[in-house]
Amino acid sequence: MVHSYARAKGFTLIEVVVVVVIVGVLAIILVPTLISYISKSKLSTANTNAKLSFEAAAEYCVFSSNNDAPVSVGNYNEICLKSKKIPDEVTYDGKHLEDALLKSMGSKSSKAGYASISVNIRGVPQDARWSGKPGDKYVGSYPKRAGEVSAYDLSY
Numbered sequence: 001m002v003h004s005y006a007r008a009k010g011f012t013l014i015e016v017v018v019v020v021v022i023v024g025v026l027a028i029i030l031v032p033t034l035i036s037y038i039s040k041s042k043l044s045t046a047n048t049n050a051k052l053s054f055e056a057a058a059e060y061c062v063f064s065s066n067n068d069a070p071v072s073v074g075n076y077n078e079i080c081l082k083s084k085k086i087p088d089e090v091t092y093d094g095k096h097l098e099d100a101l102l103k104s105m106g107s108k109s110s111k112a113g114y115a116s117i118s119v120n121i122r123g124v125p126q127d128a129r130w131s132g133k134p135g136d137k138y139v140g141s142y143p144k145r146a147g148e149v150s151a152y153d154l155s156y
Contacts, residue, residue: 039138049140050141051128053101053130055104057117058124061119064094069092069095070123073123079117081112082110113131114130114132127141
């Protein structure tokens, strides 16, 4: 009587365990790195949006000043850039900074964000901040860029 044992096809338990361990080690190494890249990307986006809001405010302040209507000194906090109606035209009378920001950066999207602008005694922007929502941990700043998460608050 001759027994013929057919060789079973597939992986052994040891081979499967080794692969699972290797994948686990790679995940432990890669996940924190990827999370770090995501945080840096969100902060970079916030800084870029802060720069855009600063430039829009600066343009508005210059045109208003040229019309002998400088923008008042102060802090314009948490201007919501989400709007159902984006203004077609902006009146450069020193009183419509919010309209200028909406025209430049406004959107109907919920991701439009919030901007805060500080106007100095010369009637020009001194600092701008932007975040996706109030209380967001990614707040960008310009001209001094935020370099880490939670470095700034949106309000002055």
